[in-house]
Amino acid sequence: MATDIIIPSDLWDGDEECVITAWLASDNAQVTEGALIAEIMTAKVQYEILAPASGTLSITKAQDEVAAKGDVIGAVS
Amino acid sequence: MIVAPFATAEDGIAREAAMFQAGKPAMLLWQAEDHALVLPSAVARRATLQPYLHETRAAGYQVVPRGTGGGIVPQGPCTLNLAMVLPHGPGFSMEDGYRLICGTLAEALTRFDIDTQTGACPGAFCDGTWNVTVAGRKLAGTAQRVRATPCGRVSLLHAAILMHLPDPGHWAEMCLLHQAAFPSEPTLRPEAHTTIAALMSEAPRHQKSFPGALIRAAEDRLISLTLREEEAA
Numbered sequence: 001m002a003t004d005i006i007i008p009s010d011l012w013d014g015d016e017e018c019v020i021t022a023w024l025a026s027d028n029a030q031v032t033e034g035a036l037i038a039e040i041m042t043a044k045v046q047y048e049i050l051a052p053a054s055g056t057l058s059i060t061k062a063q064d065e066v067a068a069k070g071d072v073i074g075a076v077s
Numbered sequence: 078m079i080v081a082p083f084a085t086a087e088d089g090i091a092r093e094a095a096m097f098q099a100g101k102p103a104m105l106l107w108q109a110e111d112h113a114l115v116l117p118s119a120v121a122r123r124a125t126l127q128p129y130l131h132e133t134r135a136a137g138y139q140v141v142p143r144g145t146g147g148g149i150v151p152q153g154p155c156t157l158n159l160a161m162v163l164p165h166g167p168g169f170s171m172e173d174g175y176r177l178i179c180g181t182l183a184e185a186l187t188r189f190d191i192d193t194q195t196g197a198c199p200g201a202f203c204d205g206t207w208n209v210t211v212a213g214r215k216l217a218g219t220a221q222r223v224r225a226t227p228c229g230r231v232s233l234l235h236a237a238i239l240m241h242l243p244d245p246g247h248w249a250e251m252c253l254l255h256q257a258a259f260p261s262e263p264t265l266r267p268e269a270h271t272t273i274a275a276l277m278s279e280a281p282r283h284q285k286s287f288p289g290a291l292i293r294a295a296e297d298r299l300i301s302l303t304l305r306e307e308e309a310a
Contacts, residue, residue, distance in 0.1 A: 011223070012171035021119035021146075034227075041119065044147040044205045045171050048224040 002077035003053040007040060009069040011047055017066045018042035020073060025051075027059045031076060038073065051076055079288045080106050086113040086152035087141045093160045094144065097233040100226055102303045103162040104295045106288055112153035112247050113139035117146050120258050129257040138250050145220035145235060148203035148262075149255050151243040157273070157288065161234040161295055165306050169232070174221050175207040178234040181298050182209050182217055185291040189283050191276050200269035202251060204262070209236070214271035229310075238291075240284075241274040242267060 007018065018040040025037045031051040038049040051057070053076045061073040083089040086109040096103045114133060120126065121142040130140050141152070150156070161178060163169075175195075183193045194210050201208060201215035209217040217238040224231055243251065252265045277283040 008167075010167050010170070014172075019119075021117075022122075036224075039119075041117075041146040043171060044145060044203075044207070044218075044220040045174070046117075046145050046220075046222045048222075050225050 002058070002075040003055075004072045005037070005049065005052060005074040005076065007049070007067055007069055007071050007073060011069065012042060012045070015068075016042050017068050018047075020061055020063055020065050020067060021046065023059055023063050025057050027057060029057050031055065031057045040067065049073070079292055080108050080157065083107055083109050085109055085111045085139060085141075086115055087139065089152075089158060090115070090141060090143055093233060093235065096160065096162045097222060097224070097231065099162070100164055100228075100231045101162065102164065102299050104292070104299055105158075105160045106292055106295075107158050107160070108154065108156065109152050110154070111139060112137075112151070112243070113141050114251055114254055115141045115143050115150045115152050116148070116254070116258065118142040118144060119146075123258070126258055129254055133250050133254055136246070136250055138247065145222045145233070147205055147218065147220050148259060149251055150203050150218060150237045151247055151251050152237075153243070153247065155239060155241050155243045155247070157238045157240050159236040159238065159291060159295060161299060162231065163234065163299065163302060164226075164229055164231045165302070166229050166309060168309075169230070169306075171221065171223075174232050174234050175219060177298060177302065178219050178236050179207055179209050181294045182236055182238065182291065184294040184298075185287065188290045189277060189280075189287070198269050199263045200266035202255065202265055202270075203237070209238075211271050211276060215239075215269060216271050216273070216276070239270055239272040241272045242270065
């Protein structure tokens, strides 16, 4: 069963979008729950995204793509 | 010693990163001796920018990537850096972080009868909504980094305060790099900025008092927020 990687909806108040500035693990790589796997940025704030589970990473939004709060940017299965 | 001296901006940023990783309430006021240009890691990685970064280094200026967003920031004797680390719950938003660091600077400057605002400042370096401005000119830029921990989130809040304008060579390199990295943004203009030296030119002794006022304002706010977070936990 896959666990979605979701941009938390409470990181900022407004409706601004963010940019995925880096994936720190590759598509299909093995990741461990709690590991730093991605960085997103909005309004000069960089947020670290951690793996929500251990398993194989599947990236659905690539580096430099725009995303919104609550968006699924990948999954771990 | 109120202002921690570092030989290079890289050293100062490394100390900030160590504080951020420790995840405990902390603050640091620091200044680098060497001239450098600091830019977001995501920008520094762009392949198209590498020739320009090479030229900047060849001109004698260090290029230092940092883990927060925004544009290019001059570092060296012209810039005083305030870093604050705050562990907090999920109710503390990006805007709360910006209000905290901009408010700290505003409070410190109020002691010298200088009123500040926040807002964008076209033509300023590393422009953003949460600049600290005086009479429409940028005095300081702010940025943040946020990470999740098993105990909640930790924010690193950062302000780069202009003590005086970068020297002409430093300024010219920053402009060239800015145009290469952000071609659609306005050209950098010196008149879009103000500095502590300019604001306190009639009372130069205030320039020496300013770091003390800033650290006291930061300490007051950090203690107050830490107590509030502990009570909420």
